[in-house]
Amino acid sequence: MNDNLPQWTQQARGLLDESAQALDASTLSRLNRARQGALAQRAPRRRAAWMLMPAGVAGACALLLAVGMWHGRSPQTEPAPSQPAVAGSAMNPADLDLIASGDNLEMMQDLDFYAWLDAQDQDNNG
DSSP states (O other): OOSSHHHHHHHHHHHHHHHHHHHOHHHHHHHHHHHHHHHHHHHHHHHHHHHHHHHHHHHHHHHHHHHHHHHHHHOOOOOOTTTTSSTTOOHHHHHHHHHOOOHHHHHHHHHHHHHHHHHHHHHHHH
């Protein structure tokens, strides 16, 4: 028995055990049939839960696969330095050195203006 229980619960358990030993055979038989009937009603539900387990495992695996594929995809990359940074203009290594030097920060702030100016120059030449 559990020694951590209060004294009154141990006394109640002792009284119940004594009264169960004093039951006649017909009462014990009826209690046993009622117990077996209750267990028979409960058993199909437990089997149904086991039948659903493969579906739950398959769903969890599919979810794990989907999350892994979504999380593992490659991020969108920025255009490489060899690609044009502004639509319609081609970058050459001299331009990259000028931008990388950091000397003309004001020019970098007006890149839209310079792209427009370059487009105007191409229109006049063409």
